[in-house]
Amino acid sequence: MNLDRRNFFRVLGLTGATLTIGTDLKANQEQDENHEPVEFYGILYDSTMCVGCQTCEFICAETHELPEPTDIPRIGEVRKTDETCRTVVNAFDSPIGEVDIKTQCMHCNEPACVSACLTQAMYKTKEGPVIWRGDKCMGCRYCMVSCPFDVPKFEYHSPNPKITKCDMCYDRLQEGQLPACVENCPAEALMFGKRSDLIKEARKRIVENPDTYYDHIFGEKEAGGTGFMYLAPVSFDKLGFKTNLQNKSYPELSKGFLYSVPSIFVLWPAMLLGLHEATKNKQIKNEEENE
Amino acid sequence: MNNTATISLQEEQKTKNTWKFLLSELKPKGKFFTPFNIISLPIMLLGAVLIVIRFWKGIGSVTNLTQDVPWGLWIGFDVVTGVAFAGGAYVITFMVYILNMRKYHSIVRVTVLNGFLAYVFYAGALLLDLGRPWNVINPIIGNSFGTSSVLFLVAWHFLLYMIAQLIEFSPAIAEWLGAKRARKILSGMTLGAVIFGITLSTLHQSGLGALYLMAKEKIHPLWYSEFIPILFFVSSIFAGLSMVIFEGSISHKVFSDQISEKNHKSHNKIIHGLARICAGAMFAYLFLHIVNFVHGQHWNLINSPMGYWYLTEMLGFVVLPLVLYVYSYRKMNILLIKIASVITMLGIIINRLNITVIGFKWDAASHYYPSWMEIVVTLAVIFTEIWIFRWIINRMPVLRESPAWAKSQSS
Numbered sequence: 001m002n003l004d005r006r007n008f009f010r011v012l013g014l015t016g017a018t019l020t021i022g023t024d025l026k027a028n029q030e031q032d033e034n035h036e037p038v039e040f041y042g043i044l045y046d047s048t049m050c051v052g053c054q055t056c057e058f059i060c061a062e063t064h065e066l067p068e069p070t071d072i073p074r075i076g077e078v079r080k081t082d083e084t085c086r087t088v089v090n091a092f093d094s095p096i097g098e099v100d101i102k103t104q105c106m107h108c109n110e111p112a113c114v115s116a117c118l119t120q121a122m123y124k125t126k127e128g129p130v131i132w133r134g135d136k137c138m139g140c141r142y143c144m145v146s147c148p149f150d151v152p153k154f155e156y157h158s159p160n161p162k163i164t165k166c167d168m169c170y171d172r173l174q175e176g177q178l179p180a181c182v183e184n185c186p187a188e189a190l191m192f193g194k195r196s197d198l199i200k201e202a203r204k205r206i207v208e209n210p211d212t213y214y215d216h217i218f219g220e221k222e223a224g225g226t227g228f229m230y231l232a233p234v235s236f237d238k239l240g241f242k243t244n245l246q247n248k249s250y251p252e253l254s255k256g257f258l259y260s261v262p263s264i265f266v267l268w269p270a271m272l273l274g275l276h277e278a279t280k281n282k283q284i285k286n287e288e289e290n291e
Numbered sequence: 292m293n294n295t296a297t298i299s300l301q302e303e304q305k306t307k308n309t310w311k312f313l314l315s316e317l318k319p320k321g322k323f324f325t326p327f328n329i330i331s332l333p334i335m336l337l338g339a340v341l342i343v344i345r346f347w348k349g350i351g352s353v354t355n356l357t358q359d360v361p362w363g364l365w366i367g368f369d370v371v372t373g374v375a376f377a378g379g380a381y382v383i384t385f386m387v388y389i390l391n392m393r394k395y396h397s398i399v400r401v402t403v404l405n406g407f408l409a410y411v412f413y414a415g416a417l418l419l420d421l422g423r424p425w426n427v428i429n430p431i432i433g434n435s436f437g438t439s440s441v442l443f444l445v446a447w448h449f450l451l452y453m454i455a456q457l458i459e460f461s462p463a464i465a466e467w468l469g470a471k472r473a474r475k476i477l478s479g480m481t482l483g484a485v486i487f488g489i490t491l492s493t494l495h496q497s498g499l500g501a502l503y504l505m506a507k508e509k510i511h512p513l514w515y516s517e518f519i520p521i522l523f524f525v526s527s528i529f530a531g532l533s534m535v536i537f538e539g540s541i542s543h544k545v546f547s548d549q550i551s552e553k554n555h556k557s558h559n560k561i562i563h564g565l566a567r568i569c570a571g572a573m574f575a576y577l578f579l580h581i582v583n584f585v586h587g588q589h590w591n592l593i594n595s596p597m598g599y600w601y602l603t604e605m606l607g608f609v610v611l612p613l614v615l616y617v618y619s620y621r622k623m624n625i626l627l628i629k630i631a632s633v634i635t636m637l638g639i640i641i642n643r644l645n646i647t648v649i650g651f652k653w654d655a656a657s658h659y660y661p662s663w664m665e666i667v668v669t670l671a672v673i674f675t676e677i678w679i680f681r682w683i684i685n686r687m688p689v690l691r692e693s694p695a696w697a698k699s700q701s702s
Contacts, residue, residue: 082358112505118443119429120436136435139422141361142442146505153358154422156351161422242508250505254441257501257520261444261494268490272389276482279391 040109040128042227043168043182044198045102046205047239048212049189052089052100056181056190060087063169063180073100078240083153086166087181094234101239102181102190105130105151105166106219107227109195112250113143113152121163122152128195128227129168137163148223148242148250168227195227202231224249309468320685331674338671341664342419350422353664359652362420364661367647369416369669371499372640373409375523378531380406380456381492382568388485395561397554400463400689401542402535404680407456412676414449419668441501448495455488466697467687475700497524503646511650513592513601516583519646525579528572530639532565533632540629542690549690559625566628569635570616577609597653604645608638 057069066084073079073091075098081088087104107130113122114130121137124130132152139161143152155161169179177183182190191198199220206213218236219229222245230236237243345353356363383402386392418424429435430443431450437443458480465474500523503510516522543550543558550558592598612634619627648659684690688697 080358115439116442116505118437118440118446119426134423136426136429137423138426138429139424140420140442141422142440142502144358144361145503145509148505148508150359154361155349156354156356157349159347159349161349163422244508246507250507251439253507253517254501254504256517257497257504258439258441258444264494265490268493269486272385272486272489276389276391276486279389 040195040227042128042195042198044191044202044229046189046231047099047101048233049187050100051187052091054089055184055186056087059180059184083155083164092239094238096233099239106149107168108223109225110249110251112146115251116142116146129170131167131170132163134162148245221247316686335671335674338668341668355659355662359655360659363659364665364669365416365420367644370413371647372643373413374499375527375530375639376534377406377409378496378527379535381489382528382531384485385489388482398561403456403459404689407460408676408680410453412672416672441498445495445498448491452488452491455484458484463687463689466693474697496527499523509652510646511597511653513589514646514650518583522579525572525576529569529635532569533635536562536565536632546684546690551692562625562628566616566620570613573613604641608641
């Protein structure tokens with residue numbers, strides 16, 4: 001018998017310990033989920049109310065000490081955010097007339113940029129905003145490669161470059177203020193609140209005015225759910241939105257690979273050592289042949 | 292008392308001699324104005340100037356990178372392609388130390404050296420591409436572990452694999468310095484380093500592909516698939532071996548004075564054996580691609596410029612060299628094997644660039660093309676690596692036989 005008495009008890013003990021600790025961990029997790037559900041804050045943007053006045057662009061530039069925008073939204077021309085501009089409004093032609101769409105970071109629930117970041121410089125705060133922390137970032141730009149919305153931008157012409165993007169005015173939020181764009185929107189097209197409340201509000205608006213709204217909340221499901229959500233009068237593909245996005249979160253795509261890493265780390269060395277031992281005899285045989 | 296004094300005096304003399312030896316070894320050997328030197332030196336100097344400009348004025352001053360295409364030639368070619376070519380080191384150590392295929396023992400050292408230098412220089416090229424390189428210590432010293440990142444895994448594996456390769460190569464350094472005790476200890480660590488190195492290679496060769504898994508909609512569907520990590524791993528086997536065939540053929544000409552008669556003769560046998568392994572790995576790779584293509588239902592994409600480009604890659608740079616490898620293996624045609632290795636390497640360059648640069652944001656309004664400065668820096672990195680490689684080959688027992696004392700130690 002390989003398994004003697006002492007070993008048997010050792011195995012038994014280990015198994016028992018694992019089982020108890022394992023269930024404890026699981027129980028804790030469940031408790032957390034029951035008592036303190038993670039509740040992100042977000043912004044609901046109602047494009048039917050937006051008048052394309054660019055106030056959000058100007059106030060964003062002022063708040064973050066960036067240059068003032070010099071161009072205006074024009075139909076047929078898509079302006080993009082860049083390293084000096086964190087939000088832009090674009091105008092689109094649609095069957096019901098001009099529709100304005102604001103663009104900025106989507107603050108995903110499970111952001112691709114955060115899971116891509118190897119230094120945790122991109123960080124999903126517990127309040128919901130995704131922020132960038134310069135003291136950690138090494139400027140590899142993997143966040144830019146990974147982001148499905150192409151949000152993070154990089155200062156290519158600086159020796160001390162920063163990654164720039166909307167941070168939902170995280171500093172203002174911590175002081176109890178609203179994001180600058182939300183506070184200053186004259187048309188009240190932007191609404192800040194708990195993500196679940198915003199979804200309820202958006203549903204209410206769609207149900208109460210079925211003729212005004214296209215029946216979809218962009219960001220409720222896209223990319224695993226985003227903090228910034230959109231209502232629109234027509235379908236989103238007519239308004240420059242990416243329609244090929246998956247509803248699963250983007251970090252899911254590399255999870256399978258990452259999960260396989262520990263098992264390869266355990267299995268490979270054992271297998272290689274086994275192969276080495278198994279082929280040893282062959283080596284001796286070969287050497288005999290050579291002599 | 293007197294005795295210890297003599298010993299310390301002797302020790303002093305010994306260290307003095309070592310320093311003298313090291314200083315004398317630093318001087319260049321052989322003719323200086325060779326065609327290679329005349330071409331490579333100006334490019335290396337120009338590259339150095341460009342690197343200064345890059346750190347002074349920012350990455351955008353020398354590269355054509357955009358907000359849409361944040362990774363260009365320096366990542367797509369220097370790192371992703373270069374590491375695939377460096378895969379020969381783990382495949383050859385696997386064959387020699389794990390499968391005990393003694394036939395390939397004479398090329399282990401040069402292959403490991405090549406792999407080690409490739410990693411050192413491509414990791415160096417990675418630093419050039421980092422916007423804030425002073426923070427590169429963050430993921431290493433542990434004040435900020437982004438463990439959910441594939442890049443975190445790749446970065447750590449680069450670092451650890453460099454150490455493993457240095458250990459694998461270290462007996463050669465010990466033989467050069469005449470450090471007998473050190474050589475004995477270091478040779479004892481080889482098998483451990485090899486096993487660790489192969490495990491790391493499996494994971495980071497595939498990890499380089501896994502980097503692009505999250506860029507699902509950005510990469511042309513003919514190249515994007517959930518199997519990118521496996522395809523990268525399998526292709527690194529024949530990419531690395533083709534590099535071994537190619538580099539070995541050149542080394543045997545350039546450094547022919549270093550190589551013993553016996554190894555000269557066995558080299559063709561080695562190339563012949565490697566051709567068979569390349570063919571096997573390429574067949575698996577082709578099979579995976581076909582399964583992937585059929586599974587992805589991409590028939591509708593073939594009749595487009597990108598589709599033709601995909602067919603060119605598959606037929607011209609996978610099927611053709613595969614057939615060439617099989618044919619030349621059967622016919623024992625060494626020249627044809629070398630030609631197949633060059634086509635295979637071109638195919639790897641094309642494949643890696645298709646994923647990282649050409650097929651990345653293929654539908655964007657403006658495309659990324661590397662600037663001449665990016666190309667010059669890339670060439671400068673490659674030339675510097677070759678210079679260091681040559682410096683080591685001319686001094687350490689890499690291609691030439693180990694000194695007699697080292698041989699008696701190992702048997």
